[in-house]
Amino acid sequence: MNDAVTSVKLHDVVAVAAMLYGVAPSAMIEIGGFESYVYEYTKENQAYILKIINRERRTKLMLLAEVEYINYLAENGISVSRCIPTIDGQYVYKVAQFYFVSYEKAKGGKVSEEDWAPALFVQLGDIVGRMHRLAEVYTPSDPSYVRNQWHEEPRLHNFSKLLQGEPAIMKYGQEVLEQLHAFPVTPNNYGLIHYDCHRGNYFVADGQITLFDFDDMQYNWYVNDAAVILYYVIKGNHVGPSSEAIREFVTCFLEGYTRHRMFEREELERIPTFLKLRQFLLYIAISEKKAEGQLTERMQTRLDRIRGEIERDEDIIDINLLF
Secondary structure, eight states, X not given: OOOOOOHHHHHHHHHHHHHHTTSOGGGOEEEEOSSSEEEEEEETTEEEEEEEEETXXXXXXXXXXXXXXXXXXXXXXXXXXXXXXXXXXXXXXXXTTEEXXXXXXXXXXXXXXXXXXXXXXXXXXXXXXXXXXXXXTOOOSSTTOOOOBGGGOGGGTSHHHHTTTOHHHHHHHHHHHHHHHHSOOOTTTEEEEOOOOSGGGEEEETTEEEEOOOTTXXXXXHHHHHHHHHHHHHHSTTTTTOHHHHHHHHHHHHHHHTTTOOOOHHHHTTHHHHHHHHHHHHHHHHHHHHHTTOOOHHHHHHHHHHHHHHXXXXXXXXXXXXX
């Protein structure tokens, strides 16, 4: 974490959180987190997740927007980790420089190799398609409950200094952004998306997906949700370089998605650009960790891999696999 807080202070913050959610401080078990402190606790035989979020990362209104949207999806039948209030009824609670938000823990566990099969791909597409259909008709209860537009992503404004001395990466990012700004924005192709639906952000229980971690939720092109998922399919360990496996995933995902809405061909043709955007944002995120002195060996390996792919101008996907 990049928060300027000592372990003693964090201990005090966690103790306050425990009181607010009606459990003993010892019930709060730290389980990690990339950009927030994340804890798990149990109350009345139900497991919950607590996020402690620095107010420099998110405003209260942005968090309230997230809470309301997640619960809207849950109320409309989407299997997501519902947000829960403190014992005095507050969904977002501020203490010092932190906000608390708590969620029901998703049932099941991480996706296994046995789970990772066509039926799951179809189900994932079905869930994303239903979410986008609901997003098309969603209006926040309070107009101040806002999330960023895609171009308001802080990392897209702050990378110039961070990437000094890396002209190939800078050029790559600038070209991607130019392409994105030229894409049309309409009510049919643009709205609230999860924006991080990789398989680390959903659990599976008895073959059923429960989606969580809407921290990156923003207004973006709907097809970019699919592109983010596809990026991790291509770059993750569970598919590998096989074109047949990638085509199978795309076919099954779209089978589920098109039960609820359609992507036009020109939207699918933009996926390679969105894949490049995800790659560029990952490079920035890991470079930030490097600048903060928090780079792990695994992060360094990924940073080197992405740099090499960009410098060699490698395509992330053969566009013919999308049709």
